Amino acid sequence: MDPHVLIFPLPLQGPIKCMLKLAELLCLADLQVTFLNTDDSHRRLFRRTGGRAGFKGYRKLHFDTISDGLPDDHPRSADRLTDLVHGLESVTKPRFREMLAYGRLSSGSERPVTCIIADGALNFALDVAEEFKIPLIHFDTISPCGLWTYLCLPKLIDAGELPFQGDDLDAAIKNVPGMEGFLRRRDLPSFCRGSDLNDPIIQLVLEEAQKVPRSHGLILNTFQELDSPILSHMQALCPNLYPIGPLHTHLKTKLTPASPQPAAASTTSLWEEDRSCMAWLDAQPPKSVVYVSIGSLALMTWHQLIEFWHGLVNSGQRFLWVRRPNSVVRGPTGLVPEELVRATEERGCLVGWAPQEEVLAHQAVGLFLTHSGWNSTLESLVEAVPMVCWPYFVDQQVNSRLVSEVWRVGMDMKDTCDRVVIERMIRDLVGTIDGSDEVVESLESVSRLARESVMEGGSSFCNLNRLIEDIRLMKM
Numbered sequence: 001m002d003p004h005v006l007i008f009p010l011p012l013q014g015p016i017k018c019m020l021k022l023a024e025l026l027c028l029a030d031l032q033v034t035f036l037n038t039d040d041s042h043r044r045l046f047r048r049t050g051g052r053a054g055f056k057g058y059r060k061l062h063f064d065t066i067s068d069g070l071p072d073d074h075p076r077s078a079d080r081l082t083d084l085v086h087g088l089e090s091v092t093k094p095r096f097r098e099m100l101a102y103g104r105l106s107s108g109s110e111r112p113v114t115c116i117i118a119d120g121a122l123n124f125a126l127d128v129a130e131e132f133k134i135p136l137i138h139f140d141t142i143s144p145c146g147l148w149t150y151l152c153l154p155k156l157i158d159a160g161e162l163p164f165q166g167d168d169l170d171a172a173i174k175n176v177p178g179m180e181g182f183l184r185r186r187d188l189p190s191f192c193r194g195s196d197l198n199d200p201i202i203q204l205v206l207e208e209a210q211k212v213p214r215s216h217g218l219i220l221n222t223f224q225e226l227d228s229p230i231l232s233h234m235q236a237l238c239p240n241l242y243p244i245g246p247l248h249t250h251l252k253t254k255l256t257p258a259s260p261q262p263a264a265a266s267t268t269s270l271w272e273e274d275r276s277c278m279a280w281l282d283a284q285p286p287k288s289v290v291y292v293s294i295g296s297l298a299l300m301t302w303h304q305l306i307e308f309w310h311g312l313v314n315s316g317q318r319f320l321w322v323r324r325p326n327s328v329v330r331g332p333t334g335l336v337p338e339e340l341v342r343a344t345e346e347r348g349c350l351v352g353w354a355p356q357e358e359v360l361a362h363q364a365v366g367l368f369l370t371h372s373g374w375n376s377t378l379e380s381l382v383e384a385v386p387m388v389c390w391p392y393f394v395d396q397q398v399n400s401r402l403v404s405e406v407w408r409v410g411m412d413m414k415d416t417c418d419r420v421v422i423e424r425m426i427r428d429l430v431g432t433i434d435g436s437d438e439v440v441e442s443l444e445s446v447s448r449l450a451r452e453s454v455m456e457g458g459s460s461f462c463n464l465n466r467l468i469e470d471i472r473l474m475k476m
């Protein structure tokens, strides 16, 4: 029986992008892949004419869709994620079960599904896979360090570290092995700050912590050399790990001119990319631009936006700022001070969505003011761009701590949003870019290790080969 992999991402920009890269890598290895999107993500991914063109070169890649249970006009934004959780559980789960009832996708392919790769947060996928005896491999697209705190949640609760007693967010956390020296309460995922363990997100994560170790394996978007202390702890719970990242670099490396690559570059963006910023970047001096983006989900208040703006302008740097539509929460707004408008006209560029990987690789970019999403963090590490971190939620609080205290490639302004702090951090990091500072040295070393890991014989290269072999061996 030929292998046929069903890939099922969480319907959010970050996981979809990662899983599409994995789908392309598996197709390059000649595996048959069906990519299961929710109707809404699918529409947004392919709404542009030619959006599909990038995937046309992959003969063995097919797309299928499923409902997420939400009405078309639902914003699916960070502040409404519990609606998505309910929709997935009440509507998507039974449909997914129906879809797989005969071991083959009802809609198209004649081939039975021989392996499911599902996001670790889609808890129901394992129940369905076990019911139909289809091997399932989890892919957790958040950071391994973030995931490790999820997996340690039961232990934190048993030890009485969660919920927090008292309000000292700087208290050290003791029950996340491998992170004892640097993890504070404020560095745990944001949902840990609530006092109610029955909160639906905590319950979802506790279920995930129970289910992830039950699958056939766990794919991670990292490379052994970056996360080895955490990976060895994780291996005690999940023995079969496949660290195959950074996936975007892995795919680029495989798409050499000799490979049967697709004609056009594939798009993985749910928003229309505004490429005008690339011409703007071309006109800026090397390493002179601060790139600002808070990813696909994070939100800001009007006050925070103005603090960011003053901080950027007062730093004296040029800046390229992604202002995603609807990323400022509804509420009172005010007039933008004249000096901010003027400085932005002189040395700023604002776009709604940027081709981020290209932006970070551009020689004009010297610093990334980021929300510390895991994809953004990896993309910055590979391009050796230092980071000022303003983590928003989920794994981002953990990621920013590793950026500042473990990998030492940036600064963490967690829990503050103050123009003075932003200006100081930008000035401090920009001051180091051309020097032989610790940050520059750490970045160069991490970037080199990342690139080597996906080259022939590298750790991620070998782990991907092992994953492909294991998928080939899976039989229903």
Ligand code: UDP
Pocket: 013, 014, 015, 017, 269, 293, 294, 295, 296, 297, 298, 322, 352, 353, 354, 355, 356, 357, 372, 373, 374, 375, 376, 377, 379
């Ligand atoms: N991204 C992009 N253009 C933008 C902003 C973000 O292409 O203007 C991409 C970015 O390259 C990254 C993803 O969106 O791959 C965001 O994922 P991440 O894990 O960093 O954060 P999330 O959006 O999940 O919070």
